[in-house]
Amino acid sequence: MKALLLRDLRLALRAGGGFGLALAFFLIVIVLVPFAIGPDPELLRAVAPGVLWLGALLACLLSLDRLLALDFEDGTLELLATAPLPLEGALTIKALAHWLTTGLPLVIVSSVLGVMLGLPSAGYLWVVVSLGLGTPALSVIGTFGAALTVGVKRGGLLMSLLVLPLYVPTLIFGAEAARRGALGLDATTPLLMLAGITCGVVACMPFASAAVLRMGLR
Amino acid sequence: MKALLLRDLRLALRAGGGFGLALAFFLIVIVLVPFAIGPDPELLRAVAPGVLWLGALLACLLSLDRLLALDFEDGTLELLATAPLPLEGALTIKALAHWLTTGLPLVIVSSVLGVMLGLPSAGYLWVVVSLGLGTPALSVIGTFGAALTVGVKRGGLLMSLLVLPLYVPTLIFGAEAARRGALGLDATTPLLMLAGITCGVVACMPFASAAVLRMGLR
Amino acid sequence: MDVQITDLSLARGGVPVLAGVTMSLPAGQAVILRGPNGAGKTTLLRAIAGLQPALSGRITGAEDRIAYAAHADGVKSMLTVRENLTFWADVFGAGGIDAAIEAYALAPLADRLAATLSAGQKRRLGLARLLVTGRPVWVLDEPTVSLDTGAVAMFADAVRAHLAQGGSALIATHIDLGLEAEVFDLTPFKATATTQAGATDEAFL
């Protein structure tokens, strides 16, 4: 298990800076938003928490793309499936590695990027907390999507299609918490719901992912 | 040339409905936006043209990912590079195929999706026209990005990173034209600029892409 | 403990490929699997490795004892040779990698990224992986592809040493490995149009 985690982290660091790329994508989406919707500061402030969440979600999604695909292409996945490691564990580890290399950095920089969109300062804490609670769920759900589309040519886009609706509840509660926090309203209910989703998903999803992966490898 | 175009279209249709997937992604981004920024119709209307442009851009980007990667992995690209076809022509054809399977459908549905964001009815025409003029540039620039990152592991995210800044001028003029159109203002200047960018890019970019691809294959 | 295959029928893409395969792979012995292209060698090996279900028949003695090497190497190109081996050694929990590096003369390459290896060097790395799994039953699909004669000899030596320790090996190959091993030909077990072995799409006929 530890070996797998270390290997995945090392690969993420080495394979052309996978570490920074999700982050960079996030940054760029945030930068593009003012170009797309215009420079009005009022408008930007109003959409800031939502845009941060959406950007983080898309960055996660894009980096998920090859979470399993690379391992599938070079045959590692088949070998892992015949290894003494339980596949459920292996996939949990892979989701963890994905979160450490993608979700965590996103959480850390999101407050800085909030400045660019004029997020009110009361909002930073809530954006960071909600992203911190929510991104693990994004990684775990994404692993399920990746396992579903392993071996499918051009699986990347199909995976997005399958995963995005599964992201909806997380996004709703996460963005709601961030938004309420930014407006100075009470945000505990959505945060609790978000935490509940994350716990449930982390506990149950790896079994579905492993089952689906075994079918896909057949 | 025709053979290449037909092959690419056929592969797009066959490989798990590559045709519909960019579309589906676009749809999903548009659907997620209200979840992220909240259901206030005023706010949604204000950001609608920008969000449509951003969504189209991201859908393009995501589907670019494997424009050349798949051909590289199975060795087709090396063989194409040694074929009597000029590589510039081959890449133009690939960009055209990409636009036909991605950009064109996006243009067609964008007006329908505008409804969901409460786009004022005067705005539809402008969104469609600006996307129609702009998406070819997105495909051609994207081909350049794909050529740059051919052979790079986890090239997908790196490509996004390289391509997004190149998309900025197209996005600015395109979204500006759509926004002005939606507000009932005069949109000819940004539209002309947009058309200029597209023409210039289509005329010059394939040379850069081919040069870069030759280096990448080395 | 022997791997025993009894009356096995297998399908690929919903169509029966092999029917009634019966064979055994005794401990301490190697079996060479032969058959023309498309005979079903890969299909059989995948089934033994537990990667695909059988239509009918039984495979016993294979569970958690197989080290499988497919057409693809499972080598991460962005890791060095040593890192690749260490990873698999950790996953299988079977100790050091020095023996493996020595057996395939990988020492001069040990700190190179796998991406910079030539086809044959990469294959050697893929084969060295078998030695760090500690698994007794090797199931190998055309292991000597791209290997030069020297490397084929290294491979044969490695197999012999493995057999001497009581392991066994099932090797699908088209070339002569210089191993003294029983040959098992798959040709007679080709499924015919009338094979009714519970193929997945049989219900539709």
Next chain:
Amino acid sequence: MDVQITDLSLARGGVPVLAGVTMSLPAGQAVILRGPNGAGKTTLLRAIAGLQPALSGRITGAEDRIAYAAHADGVKSMLTVRENLTFWADVFGAGGIDAAIEAYALAPLADRLAATLSAGQKRRLGLARLLVTGRPVWVLDEPTVSLDTGAVAMFADAVRAHLAQGGSALIATHIDLGLEAEVFDLTPFKATATTQAGATDEAFL
């Protein structure tokens, strides 16, 4: 027209691999390229195919006359065998695919998706591609990988027919193909640590 290689030095990953290779590939003849794993066979073939630049030396007579077959097949798994061949025939503008299908006995597989072929069947498709290019110089990197003996014989026949028409072939391989051809061994041309052939990082030494 012969392909002539004069005093060629090549690098891979910035390190000189081959130095001073001089050889010629006369029309109507085949040359077998030998050398242990990592000798630089793939590197040389890629240079001849125009996919990588030389450090020094010259290659003449190769331009637009090469049909190259690499370790990877260039086969699209979502197209059928026939569609794959037709595509390459169209790209090279060299007429029909029937001869190619016949030469490698692909007729029974012609309407199957390439994804459903076995390793050897896919390789046969990859080799059939050479016949639809109409190019006179074949440059082949381990063409017989995964092929059974029957298919190797088909390949040898195809090469002989190609030579009889005045074509030529340069084939890197580790096994015996049963072709009457000159053998060119790359081992003596291995670049040494002192090779100063204009390697890209030489300026930094």
Next chain:
Amino acid sequence: MPSGRYIDPMSIWSYANPVKFLTLSARVQPVLWAAALLSIGIGLAWGFFGTPDDARQGSTVKIIYLHVPAALMAINAWFMMLVASLIWLIRRHHVSALAAKAAAPVGVVMTLIALVTGAIWGQPMWGTWWAWDPRLTSFLILFLFYLGYIALWEAVEDPDTAADLTSVLCLVGSVFAVLSRYAVQFWNQGLHQGTSVPVATGGRTVADVFFYPLVLCMVGFALLFVALVFTRTSTEIRLRRAAALRARAVREV
């Protein structure tokens, strides 16, 4: 069907044999289609011409005869797919998997009908084609689940693997669809949209004049759904059979 398992010919599972299912479906299809068309025809005619205009909504109220039955069937179709997927996962009956596959496009069309008629209705009622009302929004998400499900069926080569994967997706998707529904309700309450009220009027509050033809339409849509699923499942079975025969023919030469 895995060989060797004895199946009581009288048991319902015996129809899990594709050939037997085909004969059954050939027999019941005419009846189903006739009943479905009849009840929809009568229901719609009664609804459109036999009921008075609503005092508040005018004649636009009559769109309810398409909107509500389609909406109900859209949800029920997913539920049916869920059950069929479970049967496939547990008992591995091919007909069950193919029935789920066949139901998906019907479901997606029902969803579309509900969304489109709702939009057409919303224009006179709320003055907008679309509002981010919780009910509408969760229907949109359902639409996405349908799309993903169908796309996955299309993308996977091997039919049995496709059946397995889509079944799990259907299970997981159901959980998330329910979750989304609550999430969406939570999300939009905080912002108080006046427009979300009309959808909340359940069928029962409709006056009897409107109610009986509506029930007839609902029954008709349900029958139509069943008939369509039967027909499409038969088609899928024949396609599978053709594919199996072709695969063998190609393999034999």
